[in-house]
Amino acid sequence: MAQESMHRLENRDWWRSSVVYQVYPRSFADSVGDGLGDVPGITAKLPYLADLGVDAVWVSPWYPSPMADGGYDVSDYCDIDPRFGTLADAETFIAEAHQLGLRVLIDLVPNHCSDQHPLFQAALAAPPGSAEREMFIFRNGRGDGGDLPPNNWGALFGGSAWERVVDAEGRPEQWYCHMFSPEQPDWNWENPAVVAMFDDVIRFWFDRDVDGFRIDVADSMAKDQAFPDNPVDPRTGLGTVRKFIGAPFWDQPGVAVIHRRWRAIADSYADTPLGPRVFVSEAHLTPTERLVSYVTDGRLHTTFNFDHLWCEWTAASYRHMIDLTIAAHAAVGAPATWVIGNHDVTRPVTRYGKPETGWRFTDEGPHPEDLAKFAEHYAALPTDQDLGRRRARAAALLAFALPGVPYLYQGEELGLEEVEDLPDHVLADPTWLRSGKTIKGRDGCRVPLPWGGTTPPFGFGPAEGDPWLPQPDHWASMTAEAQSDDPTSHLELYRAALAERHRNPALGGTFAWDETADPDVLSFTRTPGFRCLVNFGDAVVPLPAGARVLVASNDVSQGLGRDTAVWLSL
Ligand code: BGC
Numbered sequence: 109m110a111q112e113s114m115h116r117l118e119n120r121d122w123w124r125s126s127v128v129y130q131v132y133p134r135s136f137a138d139s140v141g142d143g144l145g146d147v148p149g150i151t152a153k154l155p156y157l158a159d160l161g162v163d164a165v166w167v168s169p170w171y172p173s174p175m176a177d178g179g180y181d182v183s184d185y186c187d188i189d190p191r192f193g194t195l196a197d198a199e200t201f202i203a204e205a206h207q208l209g210l211r212v213l214i215d216l217v218p219n220h221c222s223d224q225h226p227l228f229q230a231a232l233a234a235p236p237g238s239a240e241r242e243m244f245i246f247r248n249g250r251g252d253g254g255d256l257p258p259n260n261w262g263a264l265f266g267g268s269a270w271e272r273v274v275d276a277e278g279r280p281e282q283w284y285c286h287m288f289s290p291e292q293p294d295w296n297w298e299n300p301a302v303v304a305m306f307d308d309v310i311r312f313w314f315d316r317d318v319d320g321f322r323i324d325v326a327d328s329m330a331k332d333q334a335f336p337d338n339p340v341d342p343r344t345g346l347g348t349v350r351k352f353i354g355a356p357f358w359d360q361p362g363v364a365v366i367h368r369r370w371r372a373i374a375d376s377y378a379d380t381p382l383g384p385r386v387f388v389s390e391a392h393l394t395p396t397e398r399l400v401s402y403v404t405d406g407r408l409h410t411t412f413n414f415d416h417l418w419c420e421w422t423a424a425s426y427r428h429m430i431d432l433t434i435a436a437h438a439a440v441g442a443p444a445t446w447v448i449g450n451h452d453v454t455r456p457v458t459r460y461g462k463p464e465t466g467w468r469f470t471d472e473g474p475h476p477e478d479l480a481k482f483a484e485h486y487a488a489l490p491t492d493q494d495l496g497r498r499r500a501r502a503a504a505l506l507a508f509a510l511p512g513v514p515y516l517y518q519g520e521e522l523g524l525e526e527v528e529d530l531p532d533h534v535l536a537d538p539t540w541l542r543s544g545k546t547i548k549g550r551d552g553c554r555v556p557l558p559w560g561g562t563t564p565p566f567g568f569g570p571a572e573g574d575p576w577l578p579q580p581d582h583w584a585s586m587t588a589e590a591q592s593d594d595p596t597s598h599l600e601l602y603r604a605a606l607a608e609r610h611r612n613p614a615l616g617g618t619f620a621w622d623e624t625a626d627p628d629v630l631s632f633t634r635t636p637g638f639r640c641l642v643n644f645g646d647a648v649v650p651l652p653a654g655a656r657v658l659v660a661s662n663d664v665s666q667g668l669g670r671d672t673a674v675w676l677s678l
Contacts, residue, residue: 113209116163122211123320123386123409123513124443125616126163127606130517132451133170133192134178134576135556138569143576145556147193149569151201153559154208156588160521160599161606164211166322166388168451170198171217174224176291177265177538178451178554180215180324181222185309202317206382213388214313216321218306218366219328220292228293232273236282243302244293245285246273247335258283260337261357262346265289266542269347269357287328287349287357289538297329297362303369310373320374320386320409326402327351327391330362351393359393367407388412388445394473396436403442410513413445415473417453420466421499421671423628423644427621428469430510430630434619437512444512448503449520454486455553456503458526461496462489484547487528497523498671501601501661502642505673506630508605509640511619516602519557522586523598526552527577534577555579560589604659608675612658614638629668633678642673651676 116122137149147170157165169179172189179189188198205212221228227243234240236248247258249272257270263286270283271290285294295302310321336356338347351358367387374385389411393399402411419429437444448456459465464486467473500523507514530551532540537549556575559567562584565575584590591597609615617635625631628645638658643649648667651657655676657664662672 110207110209113207116209117206117211117382120383122163123388125511126211126513127161127508127609128164128166128213128388128513128515129157129160129162130166130168130450130515132168132178132518132554134175135554136518137557137559138565138573138575141570141573142191143556143565143569143573144191145568146191147188147197147201151197151204154201154204154210158208158210160603161610162210162516164213164319165205166213166515167215169215169217169324174222174291175536176222176289178536180217181220181224181289181292182217183222183224183226185217185221186312199316206317211319212317213320213322213386214318215324216306216310217324218295218297219325220286220288220294223291223293225293231284231293239301241282242299243296245296245331246282247285249283253280254282255280258285259335260340260347261285261287261335262338262341262344262349263287263289263542264349265538266344266547267346285331287325289542291538294331295329297331297366298333303366307369307373310370314373314377314385317382318385319382320388322388322390323370323408324390326367326387326389326408326411327359327363327393328357329366330360332356332360353398359391359398364401364405364407367402368405371406371408386410395471396432396473400436400440400442403437404440410443410445412447412450412515414447415469416445416507417447417449418466418473420464420468421460421503421644422465422468423630423642425466425469426506426642426644427630429473432469432471432473434511444510446507446510446512446514448500448507449517449553450515451517451554452550453553455517455524455526456500456520457493457496457523458491458528458552459486459496460499460503461491461493461525462486464489465499486526487548487552491525491528493525495671496525497598498662501598502671502673504602505605505659505661505675506640506642508609509615509632509634509638509673509675511616511634517553519553521599521602522558522588522591524555524557524583524586527555527580528552530555530577536576551577558583558587560587601659601661605675608658612638612677637678639676639678640673641668641676643668643670646670652678654678 134144136145139148171182172184173179231240250256261269263269341348378384387408389402389408433444539549555577556568564579591599614634622631630642650667658675660674
């Protein structure tokens with residue numbers, strides 16, 4: 109292993125400041141030409157990621173899965189989907205990432221599995237009350253003959269959170285709980301056998317040198333065992349899926365107990381060459397104080413900052429969101445994360461190019477609703493892509509200059525937009541089907557990446573394979589190849605910023621606002637000698653005399669224009 113890579117892997121605090129790159133496997137790189145990305149495809153692109161300047165790679169689920177929810181419906185937690193490769197391919201990927209000094213995070217999906225998981229199939233075959241059924245949440249229905257669901261809970265992908273099963277003779281009997289699609293039955297976390305099974309899954313991957321897990325819906329596993337009805341959402345007539353305090357299936361007290369148990373397992377790897385392992389929580393919780401309870405008290409290490417993702421593009425909202433984030437994390441001694449995109453949301457270029465860019469920030473933060481509905485809302489608004497791209501460049505420089513852990517979602521570094529005009533017949537997101545084909549869902553941010561060449565599949569895979577979602581023709585000018593060595597490109601901006609982040613000690617230094625700045629300009633310093641300015645207003649702002657430009661999101665030779673960010677050496 110090269111000296112520098114060794115050195116990076118010796119840093120036990122890497123998770124406090126790393127830049128993490130999210131790979132969505134089926135859309136990243138296809139090594140065989142079946143139109144789906146795969147693990148050897150990711151391995152082949154590791155040099156690209158190292159060169160981009162990220163420190164860690166998070167791979168969304170790569171497990172065997174019927175793909176009812178893009179892999180978030182797992183049928184075996186300790187293997188790789190054959191379409192993505194083999195366990196040996198995963199081991200090669202992990203080893204090669206480490207050779208390059210890159211840490212590896214993978215997804216843990218503990219709330220639910222696939223309805224094809226052998227344990228769920230066994231539960232279906234077993235009678236009510238059996239040990240097999242106790243692995244999941246089966247209940248008798250209400251009303252005459254148990255014909256009504258056990259309560260009014262709604263599922264996040266639409267419809268009821270309960271699905272009725274039939275016995276061997278085809279007679280309807282019990283119902284099982286699924287907070288997402290019916291193909292994703294929820295595990296019964298009250299059952300010690302479930303708890304023990306996940307301990308083993310976590311150790312299985314830690315023993316294969318995975319550095320940590322991103323925990324899917326980390327606030328979901330425990331449920332109020334009284335299974336009370338939720339307040340009714342007038343739009344659906346079902347129980348709301350909102351995450352209000354005390355909601356019976358989000359952020360229940362039992363969740364903390366599970367987190368602490370996993371933390372102890374991660375800490376027990378302290379004496380291994382890779383050091384203790386880490387967790388990042390995916391939980392859409394507001395306000396920020398509630399969110400950071402997940403990274404205190406022996407629980408998890410970091411948690412996604414969705415307040416950042418939903419922040420509207422104005423100086424006042426951004427300033428308020430950053431203040432709340434930094435203060436809440438400082439109070440518990442955890443690093444903040446900075447997130448502007450992922451595989452569930454409209455890509456930032458498109459969001460920032462809409463007349464509404466997010467939520468005006470209050471102390472409570474936005475109310476997290478069904479993710480798919482955000483996409484639906486954005487889809488109805490017109491997009492100015494040039495504007496969005498300009499803002500996305502500034503947003504990236506801002507995020508990379510803040511203290512903590514920036515996440516970037518594949519393709520963000522290429523400035524890809526949401527593909528808003530995918531034809532209906534290619535849509536695969538469960539939201540599309542569950543909404544009666546009224547809400548397109550999240551496929552627009554999951555279109556396979558363009559790597560090179562001038563015609564689809566743009567180097568995503570061998571020329572003969574059609575990618576599982578079609579790529580827009582104009583992506584010919586947006587491939588990694590086309591953007592490389594063009595100093596004005598999105599990709600080269602990311603490379604320049606991440607290289608500077610590595611080399612400049614101030615980007616690990618103390619953060620302070622410059623309170624004298626114009627209200628439309630965010631201005632802060634990191635010590636020693638670094639300033640970041642972001643202009644959200646119309647007026648061009650002169651740069652401070654004597655400052656040297658390190659990186660700029662646009663030409664700043666005539667001053668700092670609208671929707672532009674600059675890093676300065678003072
Ligand atoms: C993942 C989604 C997934 C859901 C259910 C999420 O928050 O990011 O992609 O559909 O969990 O597993």
